[in-house]
Amino acid sequence: xxxxxxxxxxxxxxxxxxxxxxxxxxxxxxxxxxxxxxxxxxxxxxxxxxxxxxxxxxxxxxxxxxxxxxxxxxxxxxxxxxxxxxxxxxxxxxxxxxxxxxxxxxxxxxxxxxxxxxxxxxxxxxxxxxxxxxxxxxxxxxxxxxxxxxxxxxxxxxxxxxxxxxxxxxxxxxxxxxxxxxxxxxxxxxxxxx
Numbered sequence: 001x002x003x004x005x006x007x008x009x010x011x012x013x014x015x016x017x018x019x020x021x022x023x024x025x026x027x028x029x030x031x032x033x034x035x036x037x038x039x040x041x042x043x044x045x046x047x048x049x050x051x052x053x054x055x056x057x058x059x060x061x062x063x064x065x066x067x068x069x070x071x072x073x074x075x076x077x078x079x080x081x082x083x084x085x086x087x088x089x090x091x092x093x094x095x096x097x098x099x100x101x102x103x104x105x106x107x108x109x110x111x112x113x114x115x116x117x118x119x120x121x122x123x124x125x126x127x128x129x130x131x132x133x134x135x136x137x138x139x140x141x142x143x144x145x146x147x148x149x150x151x152x153x154x155x156x157x158x159x160x161x162x163x164x165x166x167x168x169x170x171x172x173x174x175x176x177x178x179x180x181x182x183x184x185x186x187x188x189x190x191x192x193x194x
Contacts, residue, residue: 001028001053001055002028002029002030003020003023003029003054003055003057004031004050005030005031005033005057005058006033006043006046007034007063008034008035008036009034009036009183011060012059013183013186013190015059015088016057016187019057019086019094020057022094023055023057023094023098032184033046037066038066040065041137047077050083055086055098056084056085057086057087057088057094058086058087058088059087059089060087060088061087061090072111072114075107076111078107079104085103085107090110092106093107093110136169141162142173145163146177156170
């Protein structure tokens with residue numbers, strides 16, 4: 001069994017306090033993924049890697065999407081494929097243990113609440129949070145180029161040429177990537193994961 005922990009750079013890692021110890025078992029592989037709030041590449045990768053015995057722990061429903069429709073679609077994915085999803089800020093998703101019938105029932109209740117707007121689960125979205133252009137994904141060779149650039153093996157200009165990014169986009173992505181690396185490092189240090 002594997003435990004996947006998925007969080008956004010904007011989420012407080014303290015939200016996972018106690019939950020990891022509650023669901024951690026012997027010989028469990030723990031994987032941590034941190035992403036920008038408008039990016040979902042890692043989430044999709046985790047979903048593809050997960051087996052039916054694996055668990056995905058997220059901070060909040062907003063980790064699943066930027067709109068109610070996105071979140072509802074993701075909840076349906078986990079319900080229909082019988083994959084475990086625990087939500088740190090919804091205690092009922094993990095406090096009764098992790099069993100498939102219970103998890104599926106809780107996720108279904110959350111989904112129904114979301115779709116019926118009956119306020120069992122409240123989501124507040126900043127209307128302007130998705131304004132502007134579509135989010136650009138990191139180029140495929142990003143990690144390799146970043147490491148070379150960070151070690152001063154290549155210049156910023158060379159990095160931009162090889163990644164195909166313009167100057168402003170390049171520096172915005174550098175800032176975002178550093179936030180992700182810092183959040184990931186903080187998470188690993190806080191929960192003593194290796």
